[in-house]
Amino acid sequence: MNRLFNDRLFTTVLALLAIGVVVLVAMPGAISPYMVNATGQLAAFALLAVSLDLIWGYAGVLSLGHGLYFALGGYVVAMHLLKHAMAVTGKVPDFMQFMGWSEFPFYWSGFEHFGYAAVMAVVLTILLAGACGYVSFRSRVGGVYFSIITQAFVYVAMLLMFRNDTGFGGNNGMTGFSVVFGFDMADPAVTRGLAAVSLLVLVVALVGCRSLVTSRFGRLVIACRDDEARLRSLGYGTLPIKLGVWCLSAVLAAIAGFLYVPQVGIINPRLLSPDVSLEIAVWVAIGGRGALSGAVIGAILVNGVKFWLSSRAPELWPFILSGLVVLVVLVFPNGLLDLGRWRPRLIATPSVVKRT
């Protein structure tokens, strides 16, 4: 246990998140429904950031296509919700009316069962990420090449999903999720429940990831990041290590999407645009990669500002975001975590900056 919680920042973040869960469950009227919903979405984003931090911060492999797995989870849950809503209310989904279809395509069968949908989200993610990771890591494609290829993957997926004939809603995406587990989505209690579940999943994932990165396997992963060639020459096969972390990271991203879409109420291919995937990396970079708490802080902070600006001055956001990135890249190489260590250069001796 000591190993798990010996990082003060990590323990603080975890405790705050746990308090959030308790507040959501025990004090129904304490937070406005809008804030509850925003909290839930932020928790999903934080989980997504943690998943990217796992592969980038710890394994040193930057994916610029994590939106692919996020959207995969989202699409699967959207399919479940639509079928469920149709079973309960009898309402035919918009995209089928739009395409003039009277019944679902064959690959939609079974998605009315939540268990099946959840299993499919995980299985499909592992298959997709496994195939993509295997071919890349096997031929030792790494670094910038790998990032570019993942970005190409997410771009191609976006183009595919923009087509109306694929049976996933085309460019309008899927929306109109009215019922979840038989409960009305509009009910504030349901919103609160979803937010609480998202926070809870985030807490569990954080503890799980922390125990992973502090374990023996975690040491190997970090060694892989720092000097893969040396690790190989010591007799370790790096392919299963990288592939394992990669698949785990993809599954976490899919779970994040699975939690995110019911709360935001819509999914469309824009989630697959390369910019969205790059933004995930920006959250992690701003928060501080190589530390799980940094990813959570980055995701919540950046998205908090974005939510806040979206109603006031949305056109300012791209400029602020790019300014933040340049600032982080030039001044704080390890993100906001550097703030704790940062001293003005003129006064202090040069601090040791880890360059990886």
Place this chain on the structure above:
Amino acid sequence: MQYLAKSLVQALVLLCALGGAQQAQAYDHAAITDAACGDAASSAEAARLIVTGAGDATADDLAWARSMVTATLERTLACSTGRPPVLSLRNRAAYDTAAAMLTLLAAPEPDARTAALRTLSRKPEQTPAAVLDRATAAERDPKLKAALAEFAQLADLGSPDLARRGRAISHLADAPSTRVATQLATLRADPAYVADAGFRTTVEAAITRVDRWMLVGQVLSMLYNGLSFASILFMSAVGLAVIFGLMGVINLAQGEFIMMGAYGTFLVQQGLRAVAPGLVEWYLPIAIIPVFLVTAGIGVLLEVGLIRHLYKRPLMSLLATWAVSLFLVNLVRVVFGTQNLQFDTPFYVRGGIAVVGDFIITWNRLFAIGFAGLSLAGTWLLLRRTPFGLNVRAVTQNRDMAACVGIATRRVDMLAFGLGSGLAGLAGLALSPLYNVNPQMGTNFVIDSFMVVVLGGVAALEGTVLAALGIGQLNVLVEPFYGAVAAKVIVLLLTIAFLQWRPEGLFALQGRRR
């Protein structure tokens, strides 16, 4: 072939005979007027006489016939009976045709002749060959002459004389196009097609010939489109490849440098319009130097301000250049708006020449191809034949060793980054007559350009050229069959499959694998 020659001779003999027969005919003014004044049948006969005689009539006769037909149509013909004849509906059409023919032969104004030809085109087979020959021989207006030749073919195609039709068919097949193909296909429904075996063979042979050339044209135009796409890809990828090979940095803002190049071209055009309106047509060549300098300058600034600090952290440089691209896109959006820019199309990028079938060498694509060729030559000379290029290659191969022998590697980096950005800017210039120019345009090219770099490797310019050609052609070849999305999917999958075989691309640096 033999059959065709024979039918040609037959047709010639027949034509001579017809000509001879008509030579004897001249307009018998009184008889024709009388016939026109008579009942419906004799009125029709009068029209027929005028039409058949028009080919050989003297100029005076033509003028007379024209006034007489006009008078009949306007019901002012002076008849011996005292009142002008009333034309039946059918005869009115016959007289209209005759009037058009006479106008075509005798009217001095080209506009009137064009209108007459349009009237005749409704039923081409009604016009006798002699009239057409005479009109063609007398015609001086080149546009009208071409229209007449086309009309003559159409008339022959519908003529009752099978030999003439055969000749017209092979004439048509000489200039294959989609329109010709459909014209020939309709002949299969013709009664003569069933009745006459010789005619059937002629038609079928012509259709086969047209189809073959149409296919050639399709293949050529596909290759041509692929080549022009590959040119743009090459121009945006070559800068990327130089930068990546040199410093291991992928510039995610490369697409935005293309966009800025296009916007720079637009600014040059607007500037010329304000300062020197006479030179507006030449804005494309005039813009080359300023666009290159400006985009290269911005590239150098970017390198000095940002990229320089990130050589040891290539993954961070991805984020940093993405932030730059985000900034540039939104800056341009704020300054210029999101709509497509309106470019002039100067005469040298307008239109094209038809080569075979539907294949047209369009000047705008040729401009892009030629431009890419020149850039290739320039880049090649720069990298292979100048001290700067030698330094770039040395630093690419071994940075530390190059620094040891006294090469200012930082300066080389800076200049090479400027070169790469400038080339991207020129790509923007080259594609401005081809594609929509808006703040978002860069994103459409940037992923394809990455694939080119990944596929081609960074050690030699040849890799980039080959990869750009391959990816450009593949995109264009797959697109008509499976759609643009499938083309992108296939290109991506093939690239990944290729990387299994050669992880560092076609032309990798020799040395220890990192």
